[in-house]
Amino acid sequence: MSFQAYLDTIKEKTGKGPSDFIALARAKGFLEPGTKATQIVDWLKDEYDLGRGHAMAIVAILKDSQTPRGSVDERIEKLFSGSKAGWRETYEGLLNRLSSLGEIGTGPTDTYVSLLRGKKKFAILQPGAAHLDIGIKRKDEPATERFAEAGSWNAMVTHRVRVTDAREIDAEVMDWLKKAFEAAK
Numbered sequence: 001m002s003f004q005a006y007l008d009t010i011k012e013k014t015g016k017g018p019s020d021f022i023a024l025a026r027a028k029g030f031l032e033p034g035t036k037a038t039q040i041v042d043w044l045k046d047e048y049d050l051g052r053g054h055a056m057a058i059v060a061i062l063k064d065s066q067t068p069r070g071s072v073d074e075r076i077e078k079l080f081s082g083s084k085a086g087w088r089e090t091y092e093g094l095l096n097r098l099s100s101l102g103e104i105g106t107g108p109t110d111t112y113v114s115l116l117r118g119k120k121k122f123a124i125l126q127p128g129a130a131h132l133d134i135g136i137k138r139k140d141e142p143a144t145e146r147f148a149e150a151g152s153w154n155a156m157v158t159h160r161v162r163v164t165d166a167r168e169i170d171a172e173v174m175d176w177l178k179k180a181f182e183a184a185k
Helices: 003-014 018-028 037-048 052-065 072-079 082-101 171-183
Strands: 105-108 113-117 120-127 132-136 159-163
Touching (some): 003 037, 037 052, 072 105
Antiparallel strands (some): 113 120, 132 159
16 A cells, blocks of 8 residues: 555545644644654554554654755755756756746655645656656546556556656647646636
């Protein structure tokens, strides 16, 4: 089961997402230094009937919430560094092309950058050393050979297209991104 699948199951079972559990843990003092994972696991079992695997996903979220984050620019710089640095120019060019649709927000994580319309994610970009994966959120669109189902790669989007050269971000890819942007209202 993927990490996101754990979070989805927890949300279905409890009605609460990561930010809810962060607020609840903070109120209970579980974000204080010295709190043991077993204390949190016991709390989640007692109050939400979560098993150990699901509880440990919440423990990871709580731990991550305490880790200082760099600025958006610092996180993007880190994401497009080392063997992935060659995709930085492609990333910047794609953002520039997408800006004709309207304001595009970015939400970098440690492994990918979310592309946002307001607070709604419509796509993600995940650089690798030899490729750039573009995840696109188009719920009712069937997969094709080029636009494969995202599946377990990333549950936040529905399709993935892998490019190995910036020139592969052609009119078809831009059309998919445009339709995903328009649907993210």
